[in-house]
Amino acid sequence: MNEPAFRAGLVAVIGRPNVGKSTLVNRMVGYKVSIVSPKAQTTRHRILGIDTGEAGQIVFVDTPGLHAEGKRAINRYMNRAARGALADVELGALVIEAGQWREADEAAFATLEKTGLPRVLIINKVDRIRDKTELLPFIAKVSEGRGFAAVFPVSAEKGAGLDDLRRGLLDLLPASEPLFGEDEITDRSERFLVAELIREQLMRQLGAELPYATAVVIDSFKTEGKLLRIAATIYVERSGQKAIVIGAGGTRMRAIGQAARIAIERQFERKVFLELWCKVRESWSDDEAALRGFGYE
Numbered sequence: 247m248n249e250p251a252f253r254a255g256l257v258a259v260i261g262r263p264n265v266g267k268s269t270l271v272n273r274m275v276g277y278k279v280s281i282v283s284p285k286a287q288t289t290r291h292r293i294l295g296i297d298t299g300e301a302g303q304i305v306f307v308d309t310p311g312l313h314a315e316g317k318r319a320i321n322r323y324m325n326r327a328a329r330g331a332l333a334d335v336e337l338g339a340l341v342i343e344a345g346q347w348r349e350a351d352e353a354a355f356a357t358l359e360k361t362g363l364p365r366v367l368i369i370n371k372v373d374r375i376r377d378k379t380e381l382l383p384f385i386a387k388v389s390e391g392r393g394f395a396a397v398f399p400v401s402a403e404k405g406a407g408l409d410d411l412r413r414g415l416l417d418l419l420p421a422s423e424p425l426f427g428e429d430e431i432t433d434r435s436e437r438f439l440v441a442e443l444i445r446e447q448l449m450r451q452l453g454a455e456l457p458y459a460t461a462v463v464i465d466s467f468k469t470e471g472k473l474l475r476i477a478a479t480i481y482v483e484r485s486g487q488k489a490i491v492i493g494a495g496g497t498r499m500r501a502i503g504q505a506a507r508i509a510i511e512r513q514f515e516r517k518v519f520l521e522l523w524c525k526v527r528e529s530w531s532d533d534e535a536a537l538r539g540f541g542y543e
């Protein structure tokens with residue numbers, strides 16, 4: 247008997263905001279390539295997460311959640327990044343939350359359907375469903391007539407169903423040489439990951455609206471022996487927002503910096519010295535030139 251062929255390919259992970267796409271990709275690749283927060287629209291970029299095993303290599307393309315087209319340039323950028331991720335992939339994976347099929351899920355499905363790609367459905371957060379007997383009728387209802395090649399109930403957070411998902415996705419990918427080196431985990435630079443880990447704290451520690459007005463730019467990134475020395479600027483859109491980010495006596499900014507530093511140290515396994523600044527760049531989120539300067543290209 248011949249050994250089964252090595253399989254490899256790109257899988258676009260799409261869905262409405264907050265269904266757990268980034269959590270899932272991180273869990274599959276075993277490394278935090280994409281930041282996570284309880285707020286919708288945390289992911290702003292298209293990010294690759296590469297999962298290599300003996301049987302094959304799955305290259306996940308994490309995407310910003312597809313949302314109703316906002317007016318601002320940043321929203322257009324995010325939807326473009328999500329739709330663009332569907333080009334040049336072998337497979338589209340629609341992620342939804344167990345027990346829910348909202349209008350925005352239907353819209354994400356329609357976007358995927360239009361591409362004509364083979365597609366699968368990933369039902370995430372099954373840990374939230376107490377009575378598991380509810381799951382089968384739900385699966386039947388949401389998959390009926392939608393042409394999914396397979397349906398995978400999982401819990402990205404608890405790590406349930408992920409081996410079946412890996413096997414199932416590999417079955418649907420073509421026989422191929424690996425597309426990336428065995429030890430590659432993402433296409434993104436360390437600088438990018440650091441900026442994202444700082445932004446993750448902004449998403450988590452600031453109120454409901456403010457995180458969407460922030461962007462992070464790394465000003466310098468130096469390795470000094472065992473130390474990583476980083477300076478970064480948090481951009482906001484108005485001076486009132488800057489006052490909130492800094493907080494009374496600088497307390498908020500210190501808390502953000504400390505949590506980000508710990509996250510960066512954990513991720514890079516080295517000591518980190520992090521210097522944070524906050525500056526106003528008026529209406530950056532609706533300014534194409536500012537967006538490009540901040541790395542949204």
Ligand SMILES: Nc1nc2c(ncn2[C@@H]2O[C@H](COP(=O)(O)OP(=O)(O)OP(=O)(O)O)[C@@H](O)[C@H]2O)c(=O)[nH]1
Pocket residue numbers: 261262263264265266267268269270281282283284285286287288289290309310311312370371372373374400401402403404
């Ligand atoms: N209970 C439960 N929560 C989960 C699971 N997966 C993700 N979450 C939570 O759902 C929230 C959103 O997760 P993300 O991974 O940021 O979701 P996303 O789809 O990438 O979100 P966007 O960036 O808005 O597109 C976070 O609070 C996660 O901790 C899961 O399997 N079970």
